[in-house]
Amino acid sequence: MSNNERTFNSVVKGIWIRIISVIIPFTFPAHITTMLHRMRGVKIGKGSKINRTVQIDDSNPDLIEIGKNVWVTGGVMILCHQRDLKFYEIDKPVMECPLKVAGVKIKDGAHIGIGAIIMPGVTIGKGAVIGAGAVVTKDIPDYSVAVGMPAKVIKTFEK
Secondary structure (H helix, E strand, C coil): CCCCCCCHHHHHHHHHHHHHHHHHHHCCCHHHHHHHHHHHCCEECCCCEECCCCEECCCCHHHEEECCCCEECCCCEECCEEECHHHCCCCCCHHHCCEEECCEEECCCCEECCCCEECCCCEECCCCEECCCCEECCCECCCEEEECCCCEEEEECCC
16 A cells, blocks of 8 residues: 555544534533544643634644643644655645654643644643744743744743
């Protein structure tokens, strides 16, 4: 079987994930939305809340881990895939570049601000705060505040 062929089970799983994704924006309160994301395969710890307008990767939701007592606010995007531009060539469509796939881990007690974008392969530390609209392209340490595009740590709290 070539890389472009999909098994029956993977097709059914993909349809299931997308059906739930269509339902999620119409749900509330947050614990219902969180439950539906769990049903899609996202690993979510106890006490975490996900706003209904959060978009979580449809291709690989099982690669996302969200710890306990995390709050993911409205309009956030969490991605597990992106085009690998190392293979880009002039006059070649970007869509022909292969996908880079990597998980995302958001540790316990983190807060993700409105409209932030979390890119593939990132770990957000315990108790970290991601500012509104930030684009997180690299790991953020525990108990830090990160803002901007790309996100940069502007403050770290000491225990």
